[in-house]
Amino acid sequence: MTEEIKKGLAGVVVDTTAVSKVVQETNSLTYRGYPVQELAAKCSSEEVSYLIWNGELPTAAQLEEFTARERAQRTIDDKLVQLILDLPKDCHPMHVVQTAVAYLGAVDPDADVEGVEANLAKAERLYAQLPTIVAIDHRRRHGLDPIAPTKDLGYAANFFKMVFDEVPTEEVVRCFDISMILYAEHSFNASTFTSRVITSTTSDLYSAVAGGIGALKGPLHGGANEAVMAMLEEVGSADKASAWIDDALANKAKIMGFGHRVYKNGDSRVPTMRKAFENMVAAKGATDLLDLYNAFEEDFVERKGIYPNLDYPSGPAYHLMGFDTDQFTPIFVMARITGWTAHIMEQQADNALIRPLSAYDGHEQREVPEDRG
Ligand SMILES: CC(=O)SCCNC(=O)CCNC(=O)[C@H](O)C(C)(C)COP(=O)(O)OP(=O)(O)OC[C@H]1O[C@@H](n2cnc3c(N)ncnc32)[C@H](O)[C@@H]1OP(=O)(O)O
Ligand SMILES: O=C([O-])CC(=O)C(=O)O
16 A cells, blocks of 8 residues: 655644634634734734634623733742752753643642633633743743732733843833744644643643653744744854855755744734834834844745744844743743643543554564574
């Protein structure tokens, strides 16, 4: 029998989803039917998370209840704080986030309770606590004590306060919030699919999220926002972009922040995030970085016809917000927790074990030799 191999599952439709729709032909993305650009223009990231989980935008009363629940759950227990503080300072922050999620699963007596109600409660708790986890990890690496979350600030502003002990201008907070909206969900990407595979075995939500974190870490996926910044720093300035690209292409390197499995003519989210990045450039007076960003993009697109993905503008935007490069992907986790958990609930509601086939190309069957030398 000759099987057709779909390497990387490219082009394979494996299930249905009502969470979001990515349309390659029109470069469009909708969450529960709403265009992501409109959500970014008109909503807070909290409203968008509510939408992704519940299928509808919240009313004012629903939003008030949801944000009150979120704010009330931000504090993490002292044992988890200590666990984070005890991890090696030079480990990747994604390992810290993954360890913290595994811990939260270990101490949740309802970890294995299935169903939307139980899983939504866990999803909301993770959403509320991930910023606290990321902030503590940032501060310990700088030799600083944790800063407790405050109930008086919104999701994004509270995160800045916990990381930097100050809240930047409203404009900077809004740029960050927009990145949270754009990163929240993207159909069957590698990390969401990983979470769905784990859920399909009837494993628990924490295990599925921890698996998603592992998949997101890789530079071909979420890790690209860190790799973009490292690359731009290595290039140095706009006038060096062309020669750097020459070298990279001669070495057959993948250029980080460009290309996408689904979008071949540009990522639906890039124009919105690019605008947010430009706002950050204006706020920080970082025109050199914008010049480099533009020169690099123009040169690479002209040569290869491969367009930037969301990680290209978000990496330098986070840099200008003051975050360390190796915290960019944990910040992505803070946003994507919403999408992952919505998919976990969707998978659980109509489950089939995900188990594809493979074509064998190893040794012919053979006998184990008696004499093995
Ligand atoms: C939030 C996110 O996860 S968005 C994705 C973030 N990842 C990155 O930015 C990493 C860089 N990009 C890539 O590696 C790829 O574009 C991926 C992994 C995102 C998508 O890959 P695929 O859909 O498998 O595309 P594929 O690898 O088949 O690319 C098709 C061709 O374009 C080339 N190509 C695609 N992206 C790039 C790139 N960034 N740099 C150089 N060449 C590229 C490939 O080498 C390939 O060329 P070939 O046909 O001569 O072999
Ligand atoms: O959809 C993908 O393959 C990757 C991506 O852009 C995302 O997860 O946001």
